[in-house]
Amino acid sequence: MESSIRVSVIVPIYNSAEFMTKCLDSLAAQTIGSMEVIMVNDGSTDNSMEIIRAYEKKYPEKFRGFDKPNAGVADTRNFGVRHARGEFIGFVDSDDCVEPEFFEKLCNGALKFGADVCAGNVIEMIGSEDNVHIQDRIKQECCISLSENPEKIKLCRPYLCNKVIRRSLFTEDNMFPYGMCYEDVAIIYGILFTADRIALVPDAHYTYRRLRGDSISNSADEKAFDVFKACDIIEERAHRLNDYSRIGEVIQWVILVHIFIRVKRAYDDKNKLFKLRFIDRAYEYLDSGFPGWKRNRYYFANKKNLIFRSKTLVKLAFVYCNFLPVKM
Numbered sequence: 001m002e003s004s005i006r007v008s009v010i011v012p013i014y015n016s017a018e019f020m021t022k023c024l025d026s027l028a029a030q031t032i033g034s035m036e037v038i039m040v041n042d043g044s045t046d047n048s049m050e051i052i053r054a055y056e057k058k059y060p061e062k063f064r065g066f067d068k069p070n071a072g073v074a075d076t077r078n079f080g081v082r083h084a085r086g087e088f089i090g091f092v093d094s095d096d097c098v099e100p101e102f103f104e105k106l107c108n109g110a111l112k113f114g115a116d117v118c119a120g121n122v123i124e125m126i127g128s129e130d131n132v133h134i135q136d137r138i139k140q141e142c143c144i145s146l147s148e149n150p151e152k153i154k155l156c157r158p159y160l161c162n163k164v165i166r167r168s169l170f171t172e173d174n175m176f177p178y179g180m181c182y183e184d185v186a187i188i189y190g191i192l193f194t195a196d197r198i199a200l201v202p203d204a205h206y207t208y209r210r211l212r213g214d215s216i217s218n219s220a221d222e223k224a225f226d227v228f229k230a231c232d233i234i235e236e237r238a239h240r241l242n243d244y245s246r247i248g249e250v251i252q253w254v255i256l257v258h259i260f261i262r263v264k265r266a267y268d269d270k271n272k273l274f275k276l277r278f279i280d281r282a283y284e285y286l287d288s289g290f291p292g293w294k295r296n297r298y299y300f301a302n303k304k305n306l307i308f309r310s311k312t313l314v315k316l317a318f319v320y321c322n323f324l325p326v327k328m
Helices: 020-028 046-056 075-084 103-113 150-155 183-195 221-241 246-270 272-289 304-311 309-320
Strands: 007-014 035-042 063-067 088-091 117-126 132-134 142-144 164-167 198-212
Touching: 007 020, 007 103, 007 164, 020 035, 020 046, 020 063, 035 046, 035 075, 035 304, 046 063, 075 183, 088 103, 103 117, 103 164, 103 198, 117 150, 132 221, 150 198, 150 246, 183 221, 183 246, 221 246, 221 272, 246 272, 246 304, 272 309, 304 309
Parallel strands: 007 035, 007 088, 035 063, 117 198
Antiparallel strands: 088 164, 117 132, 117 164, 142 198
């Protein structure tokens, strides 16, 4: 019976054989009794599918494997959502892992507060397992309503991976946009503002590994320009789903965060022309779409962000200096 499955955990897999065993072992060790793990192979050319079949065989009551032609992570996540049977849905990337009680704590938090979403904290590994940053933004167990306090969106983080989300929230409006990067950023805010209540649990941690060089979030190339498409979707859905006059400045803060985080990450690219082109596009996008963005009280409350008010200063700092502070 579908109602007996508390959470469906979707794992998109593409050429992940080197990393996925640790990920799947962490899911096999989950203490929650009623869960399913949906492993979706997105046309891998390595032996990822063999590993998937091995886990299906070893854990037939918990692990379900699917194989489909390569179509990208958005299509893979949508495939997983369509096959999910749980009351809640969670997402785990195939090179990440979670604590044994992670999904039990999140589901219990959602049930305790009658929430549509429950979020935990994140442990980020940058470059190696010795460089660990614990993002403990959630300090205490509580429940928030964005309809009453939209600025609380800051506590939720923009990740999919640190949350469980009620399956019914994945309407056609909240499915992942096909063929672009930052597809998770594009939909997560629509989901959060659709949720009636959001539970926050401080002692549940997702371990995010920023170790792979092919991660779009850790590299600067033409795909970086997809962040503007994602911001367009955030803005459009915010207008359609909410009283925009009430949440507009918070949505603008969200967009500023995501654009300037990508401006900062573009620093690692050796191509100066790319850096300058991305900076120009960022300011053109903000000036044309969000007049008055330089007065956003949420983003510029952090004085380290004041440098971003000036494109000229950013270009100087970005191209000629090893200094460009960013804080979400």
